[in-house]
Amino acid sequence: MKVAVCVKQIPDPASPYELDPSTHNLVRPNEQVLDDTDRYGVEVGLQIAGDTEGTVTLISMGPSGNLNGIRQALAMGADGAILIDDEALKGSDSLTTARILAAAIATESFDIVIAGTESTDGYSGILPQQLAELLDVPALTYAKKIDVDGSTVRINRQTTTGFDTVEAPTPVVVSVTAGVVEPRYPTFKGIMDAKKKPVDTRTVSDLGVDIKVDQRIVMVVPAPSRSGGEVVIDEGDGHQKIVAMLEQAKVI
Amino acid sequence: MAWVFIEEAETGPAAVGLEILTKAREFGSPTVIYFGAGSEAAFATLGEYGADRVFHLAPTEGSTGIAAAAAAIAGLASEHNPDVILFGQTYTDRDVAGRLSSRIGKTIISNGIDVAIDGGVGVTTELFGGTQLVTTMFEGDGPHLVLLRPKSFPAEPSGGAAPTVTTVALPDTGHAGAARVVGNFVEESQGPKLEEAAVIVAGGRGLGSAEAFGLVERLAAPLKAATGATRAIVDAGWVPYAKQVGQTGKTVKPDVYIACGISGAMQHLVGMKDSKIIIAINKDEEAPIFGVADLGVVGDVHQVLPKLIEALENR
Ligand SMILES: Cc1cc2nc3c(=O)[nH]c(=O)nc-3n(C[C@H](O)[C@H](O)[C@H](O)COP(=O)(O)OP(=O)(O)OC[C@H]3O[C@@H](n4cnc5c(N)ncnc54)[C@H](O)[C@@H]3O)c2cc1C
Numbered sequence: 001m002k003v004a005v006c007v008k009q010i011p012d013p014a015s016p017y018e019l020d021p022s023t024h025n026l027v028r029p030n031e032q033v034l035d036d037t038d039r040y041g042v043e044v045g046l047q048i049a050g051d052t053e054g055t056v057t058l059i060s061m062g063p064s065g066n067l068n069g070i071r072q073a074l075a076m077g078a079d080g081a082i083l084i085d086d087e088a089l090k091g092s093d094s095l096t097t098a099r100i101l102a103a104a105i106a107t108e109s110f111d112i113v114i115a116g117t118e119s120t121d122g123y124s125g126i127l128p129q130q131l132a133e134l135l136d137v138p139a140l141t142y143a144k145k146i147d148v149d150g151s152t153v154r155i156n157r158q159t160t161t162g163f164d165t166v167e168a169p170t171p172v173v174v175s176v177t178a179g180v181v182e183p184r185y186p187t188f189k190g191i192m193d194a195k196k197k198p199v200d201t202r203t204v205s206d207l208g209v210d211i212k213v214d215q216r217i218v219m220v221v222p223a224p225s226r227s228g229g230e231v232v233i234d235e236g237d238g239h240q241k242i243v244a245m246l247e248q249a250k251v252i
Numbered sequence: 253m254a255w256v257f258i259e260e261a262e263t264g265p266a267a268v269g270l271e272i273l274t275k276a277r278e279f280g281s282p283t284v285i286y287f288g289a290g291s292e293a294a295f296a297t298l299g300e301y302g303a304d305r306v307f308h309l310a311p312t313e314g315s316t317g318i319a320a321a322a323a324a325i326a327g328l329a330s331e332h333n334p335d336v337i338l339f340g341q342t343y344t345d346r347d348v349a350g351r352l353s354s355r356i357g358k359t360i361i362s363n364g365i366d367v368a369i370d371g372g373v374g375v376t377t378e379l380f381g382g383t384q385l386v387t388t389m390f391e392g393d394g395p396h397l398v399l400l401r402p403k404s405f406p407a408e409p410s411g412g413a414a415p416t417v418t419t420v421a422l423p424d425t426g427h428a429g430a431a432r433v434v435g436n437f438v439e440e441s442q443g444p445k446l447e448e449a450a451v452i453v454a455g456g457r458g459l460g461s462a463e464a465f466g467l468v469e470r471l472a473a474p475l476k477a478a479t480g481a482t483r484a485i486v487d488a489g490w491v492p493y494a495k496q497v498g499q500t501g502k503t504v505k506p507d508v509y510i511a512c513g514i515s516g517a518m519q520h521l522v523g524m525k526d527s528k529i530i531i532a533i534n535k536d537e538e539a540p541i542f543g544v545a546d547l548g549v550v551g552d553v554h555q556v557l558p559k560l561i562e563a564l565e566n567r
Contacts, residue, residue: 017380024386095359123499124362125341126399129350133322138431141347144493154434159343160502161262161494165435166316169427179487212392214359219387223378226525228543234533234551239560242510242531245547249508249529251451251475252567 001054001148001170004105005045005078006115006127007038009062009069013120024217025091026121030065034072037116039183040176045114046077047181048148055079057108061089061100067199074194075186081197082107086204093215098130103207105135111170112153117142117177128175138168141175254279254369255334255395257325258298259344260288267447268340270301270407272400276338277302277410279369283334284415285309287321287348295417302410306417318344319429320422322351328420329356334395336373341399351428353397360397361388365404373398381518382525402447403503403526439492444478446495451508454480454497454524458513458534458553462490467557468512474564480504482520498523513553516541533557 009032011017018027045056058073058081070081082104089100105113113135118125132139140146143155144163154167158177186194204211232241246252254276258269265273265286276282281304286294290308298306309324311317325348329337337352339345341363353360366376373396374389390396446452453475455468465485472479480502481495497504499519509527514520516532516539524530525544532545533556542548549556 019379019384093359094362095353095357098354118500124360124399126346126350126353126360126362129318129347130354130360133319133351133354133428136426136428138319138428139347139351140431142343156437157343158493159436161441162436162438162492164433165437166431166433168431178483179489214391215361215388216391217386217388218374219385220379221385223382223385225383226544228548229546231537231542231545231548231550233537234549234556236555236559238533238549238551238556239563241547241549242533242556242560243563245529245531246475246508246564251508252564 001048001052001111002109003045003049003054003056004059004110004113005038005041005056005073006059006101006113006131007042007070007073008035008060008119009033009065010035010119010121017121019220023091024220028063028065032065032069034069035116035120037118037120037178038073039076040178040180041114041116042073042076042078043181043183044146044174044176046184048112051148057082057110059101059104060084061097064201070199071194072186074197075190076184077190079197081199083199083201084203084207085201088204088211091213092211093213094124094126095130096211096213098127098134099209100204100207102131102134103209104202105131109171113173115173115175117175128173132173135171135173137171137173139173139175140166140168143174143176144180146174146176146180253283253334255283255285255337257285257287257337257339257345257348259342260286260290260294264294264297266340266342267407268342268402270297271402271405272338272340273298273301273303274408275367275405279335283307285325285328287311287317287344296414299412299415300409301407302412303415304412306415308417308419309422310419311422314432315429316431316433317422318347318431319351319425321348322355323423323425324420325352326355329395335369336367336394336396336398338367339397339399341401345399349397349399356395358395358397360399361390362399364398364400367398367400378522381521401503403505439494441494443472444476446478446480446497446502446504449478450506451475451477451510452480452504452506452527453477453510453512454482454514455485455512456482456514457484457488459485460554464554465490467553467561470561471510471557471564474567482514511541511545512557514541515539516544
């Protein structure tokens with residue numbers, strides 16, 4: 001199977017995020033990391049490709065920076081990457097992002113396109129579905145388990161009360177939740193190999209997509225904040241404070 | 253004019269749908285797109301919450317109906333030109349809205365906590381764990397697509413009459429519509445529902461083990477509370493996903509939220525910070541959860557919880 005995995009480089013979540021004061025776009029440093037939730041999609045892709053003698057191509061949109069995040073996914077074992085990096089894509093809305101990724105994916109015929117259910121920094125949570133419609137294929141979403149049986153892909157789709165088992169024939173888009181598989185850690189050899197793997201960088205005009213951003217941030221204000229109350233150190237009597245608070249709240 | 257997409261839940265229209273329908277009344281008589289088997293009772297409920305007109309889309313047996321629903325809504329929207337189509341930030345709503353977006357060439361704003369139609373359509377979202385509020389306006393013509401987070405608005409009946417219901421045939425979408433539901437599994441759950449409980453006791457990785465979640469359950473019993481969890485312990489397999497509170501779990505607003513061994517990551521805070529009273533137990537004085545807690549106890553859950561349970565059980 002030919003597998004595409006959509007991945008994203010994001011600013012390290014461990015460092016505080018900043019907005020550009022004039023555009024309100026997230027400031028993206030040169031050194032970015034692989035979105036942690038994408039490691040699950042990469043792992044699923046590698047397992048499917050491993051079982052079917054297939055390949056895994058990473059598809060990503062955003063500023064390349066030093067490619068650290070892409071190299072992290074290549075080091076896990078992906079074969080190569082297509083990266084769409086273009087100034088014109090700054091501040092893209094969700095549909096523009098989906099169009100760009102779909103155009104890059106459509107240049108090769110993939111059997112399975114995998115994506116996380118939402119990114120850590122933007123979390124709009126609708127990209128896989130937008131992508132599926134643009135590619136005119138079914139979407140198997142919120143997979144917490146995935147099996148490939150010939151040309152049928154079957155998943156357990158997370159629901160609020162449990163899961164549904166849903167299946168569709170390839171080509172198909174699959175969105176995976178964190179926890180679907182245990183992502184592998186890159187080996188030393190994987191890290192060395194990743195430096196030599198092909199990263200094909202494209203621009204918007206290479207893909208022939210018209211960009212039209214249909215939304216504009218007009219205001220960013222601090223939210224009315226909730227301030228912390230009393231903090232006490234437990235010296236064997238912490239529970240009494242809690243009982244008093246529950247009484248005051250009239251829940252006991 | 254606002255349209256509201258509402259999915260059928262086990263007992264009729266999904267709760268988040270009625271919340272959004274209540275909000276949509278501010279923009280004139282709302283039309284509902286109802287996705288599910290449908291019934292007289294369900295349509296009557298939609299009327300009670302202000303729906304004037306209902307387009308009913310019923311998926312055929314076995315099909316997920318998602319691609320077909322998106323195609324049907326695209327057809328209805330080009331005929332009637334609504335200003336906005338509002339959805340809940342839920343699994344099925346995201347699936348339908350995403351496909352619809354590509355189909356009609358209109359982007360989506362996700363994670364809205366408020367929406368206004370005033371000249372244009374504006375959506376408020378939270379950023380950085382709810383510390384910043386962002387207003388985004390759509391450009392160009394509608395229909396504009398918005399996903400709104402559960403519990404953003406109270407659901408209040410308006411006492412409206414039964415709506416006019418039109419059943420809309422679902423088109424054949426070929427390969428795109430080939431996803432089929434072949435099985436389903438419902439996790440057992442006891443006690444009050446997370447979204448409805450007045451008191452929630454939630455546990456995090458600080459409990460140390462799956463077994464220690466028993467402390468959370470024992471504390472919940474005398475308080476008639478629902479139990480909740482962080483994603484860390486859901487991913488670890490200690491408790492089912494249905495208990496997850498936060499950005500990718502449930503949004504809750506109980507009278508009292510008791511956080512046990514929870515650090516207070518921003519993705520957790522967005523799901524519970526609007527609780528009336530927050531009580532936190534954490535052994536790290538610096539834990540961010542204390543920044544939102546009305547009462548913070550710096551201590552070990554294995555010391556504090558057993559004593560608290562005993563005190564409540566003996567009342
Ligand atoms: C895209 C995305 C979506 C996410 N969505 C969610 C979501 O919906 N919900 C969610 O919860 N998280 C979500 N997360 C994860 C989130 O970022 C945190 O990792 C998670 O909330 C941490 O869970 P925790 O507080 O249980 O664990 P930790 O952060 O590990 O905290 C454990 C805490 O327990 C304390 N502790 C340890 N031992 C004891 C003891 N004996 N007694 C008392 N305290 C003790 C520690 O001091 C620490 O503060 C999401 C992350 C991403 C990237």
